[in-house]
Amino acid sequence: MLICPQCKFENPISNKFCQKCGASLTHKFCPQCDTQVPVDAQQCHNCGAECGRVWWAIITKVGDLEVTERDFNESEKEIGGSEESGSDSTSPPQVVSVSASTLSLLPEYPYLDQQKRYQLLEPLPNLGDVAPHTQVYVRVLDCLPYQVSPLEAMIANQYQGLVTPAMEASGVPVSAKAYVALAAYTHQGIPPIHDAWQNENIQVVLIEDRSDWKYLLDLWRDESTSCLQMINCFYQMTQLWALLEPLNCCHSLLDLSNLRLDEDQAVALQMLYGPTFQQSSTSNMLTHEENNTPEQIENVLNIQALAQVWHKLFRESQRTQFGSLLQLLTDLEAGKIDNLLHLQSGLQAIATELQPTSSFDDSDVTATVDLATNSPTILQLGEPQEDNVSKNDDMPTVVLPMQLISLEHAGLTDVGRQRHHNEDYFGIDSKITRLELPTSRNVQARALYILCDGMGGHAGGEVASALAVNTVQQYFQTHWVDNKLPTEEQIREAVGQANQAIYKINQQDARSGVGRMGTTLVMLLIQDTQAAVAHVGDSRLYRLTRKGGLEQITVDHEVGQREISRGVEPSVAYTRPDAYQLTQALGPRDEHSISADVQFLDIAEDTLFILASDGLSDNDLLETRYSTHLLPLLSSGANLETGVRDLIDLANDYNGHDNITIVLIRAKVRPNLDSQNMVNG
Known part of the structure; x- marks a missing residue:
């Protein structure tokens, strides 16, 4: 089968276009210049950029x-x-x-x-x-x-x-x-x-x-690398050891040329x-050139071998080992540390020692983590050797909960090329605390992202959109007090208050018909790896992940979508002249006529959230160009501010008929790995 790069629909191999969204299955867009190239092209014929899957x-x-x-x-x-x-x-x-x-x-x-x-x-x-x-x-x-x-x-x-x-x-x-x-x-x-x-x-x-990934040794050679970063890498190697040992693959960790760093500076093989x-x-x-093959390192499969490769990292980088670590490596080589849990505890103690002013206590590091009950099972494919088969029976079979390691955002609004004033408005209110843990970087975050697209003409739409954003922000400043997401009831109350604030002005000014101002609203709330989404109108939230591709999370509140929900075929629903007329918006009616859609999400992998007004999302612009303009932004090295500006330019080139507003949120996560669970898993 062929998986559509846009909507992930499964198509027959003979298809040239996706049966669901119509995307090409024989061509793709160059990530650098947007030129259409064959899917089997290694390089773009226009700019020479690498575009093939290698x-x-x-x-x-x-x-x-x-x-x-x-x-x-x-x-x-x-x-x-x-x-x-x-x-x-x-x-x-x-x-x-x-x-x-x-x-x-x-x-x-x-x-x-x-x-x-x-x-x-x-x-x-x-x-x-x-x-x-x-x-x-x-x-x-x-x-x-x-x-x-x-x-x-x-x-x-x-x-x-x-x-x-x-x-x-x-x-x-x-x-x-x-x-x-x-x-x-x-x-x-x-x-x-x-x-x-x-x-x-x-x-x-x-x-x-x-x-072409960066070598772990290069991190050691970087003078700006801290001792805590080194301990962090060592701890990650012990976590990998726990996975590799049952499969007799621990030699993977003993060759420096095989030890790489991913985009978040985490150890990878x-x-x-x-x-x-x-x-x-x-x-x-x-x-x-400086590295040994596994045969040149002592051919043993016990944790003492880790000490040898760690010594080699310092030797090849000409970095000096510091006191506590030197003692730990000496004890490890002498056999005084004879199990993985003991070694990980020693690394945790050194990390705590390196950050005496840390604001977190030991429970943040060593607290037992409940295993996910609905995690995928790992394939247990036995080796011919009986010993390896028995070891595979001990392999962990669940995925641990995730922890947030970074949260970044960028937002921008533009009047477009046909409007004379901007009725869009957005707001960002975030509190992000970064902690350096022995096991990894950790981030505690509470963030609120709101985007509104106003209507009602000059001094109407922009008033409504700004009022909605400010009202919701003020509500959560007093009602989002714990380290957990607000409830669905609280989220609906916040939207209701925003509606009433606009509705009150409409009533006071005796506005009627099209003169009544209003606004759409879409908002994203993030508490660590938990998220909540609420929306009214046709401003959208998208979610982009490497596994899932681009997903539209919200469903527009418009006549066409209402008809589809009633069983009408999309091709028929959108032939109506009023198909794109909003069925809900904040402000024109009282709170009894508003019902926000609210849903909760888990951030289980690196994710890019996109809040977009219809100036950006119209004509399926994001769906057709996400691989060139959104997918690269999942990488930590990509600048979100630049990405937002590029998207505004794209929308002006292909849409431009309306105001354009976008907020990008990049959440990076890693497993919340508890050492005891990893060893006993």
Whole structure:
């Protein structure tokens, strides 16, 4: 099936356009210049920007191959050299094909698979020259990025309870099983897996390409890196150890070149190393000039090995170890610290020592966290070895609650290109407290975001929208006192008071008909990782996540939508001349005629919330351009102020008939990991 990039609808593979929203399934927009390019294009033909979906391919040779060199007068064309740092090779390795007896093992160059979906971006090494149980790596371009892979479908079905863990286990290559087993923990630094297959003695696994991610060692070399940040990274490594140990993959943590940083400076792995891991000696080998492979570090799977790699971080960065940490590492190497919980407690104590003026107590760090009861089950795919099978039985099978690590926002309003005055208004009222915890950065936040689109002409619409924002803000200043979201009743009361404030002015001024001023309202309330939404009218709230794409959370209060809710087909409902007439707004009528829609949301992954007036949302502008103008803003490195201005420019170019207002809110979260639950999970 093809997943629509706009609305996530599942389409037949033969479709060229989405059956639901009409979006193209054969072309996409360049993220830099908005030029339409084919979905299988690696680069934009207009500006040269990278726009293809690239995967990191891990090819494992699990047995001997009979290979012969191919006469590659035709296929000798270079398609890109190795990009791995530390490679001394000056020419690409010779491309070989298998002999006729094993012709099915590898496809025709330049593709990695028989279906010709994954195009090689660099030549394959000669697999006949590498030893069995050796892995080599290449980057591949996904020529069918909207098509769900069989492995992705299997994992999704597992989460939905449609298959049991054993039903599909036999079809998963051994080299992929650890990735599949940890698929629910990608937010904790585990590389997400995309596809995997096996042809006789060749196994192929495709994971997220992290080859250009920053090295953890680079953080150590940065003079601005604090001791607390270092302890934080060590703690994250112990959390990863707890996940990797049951699968015998802890060697993944012992190679500095495999330790990376995500956009939030959290520890992440480029790939997983299995118990029989070896690297190819070809130029495709994953290397880093100062780093050792796991075989060069003591080949043990106990926590004492962590001390060696931590020492190496300081040694390679020429940073000096500080007293408390030096003592902890000495105790760890001597065996005085013999379990993960003891080690994590020691790291927590050092972190507390490093911040003596901290405003939080120990309970913030060590309090027991209730496990989510509706979390997805992790696939338990047993290894052939009995020991590994028994270890997999102890794997955690739930996802922990999330904690907020950052909350940022930006808002802007513009008169547009046809109006003479601006009747839109927005308000932001936030209180954000940042705490440095031993386990991670932590943020406690209470924030209120309001957007209103006024109506009623000059000195009418702008009065109504500003009055609504100010009234709601004043209400919550006195009624939002605890560290929890206001109740639905309180939210409705706030909206009701805003309505009455405008309605009162209309009555006093004896306004009637179209002269009565009013306004739409949409607001978002955030308390840590909990959110509430309320709206009246057609101003909207959208939610954007990497997994879910763009979702319209609110439903417009207009005649067309009312008819659809009554069972009328959308194509018929919106042929009415009054289809876009509002059915609700604040101010024209008393409180008995207003019923705000209120809903509550969990912030379970990194999320971008978008409050938008219809000057921005009209003509499905966000739905068609979210991948170029919104999706990049999920990254911590993206500037929201710049993003807001770009969206205003976009709306003026494609709409411009109305006032334009937008408020962006970026919430970043991480699992709320309690050390005891992680060890005993």
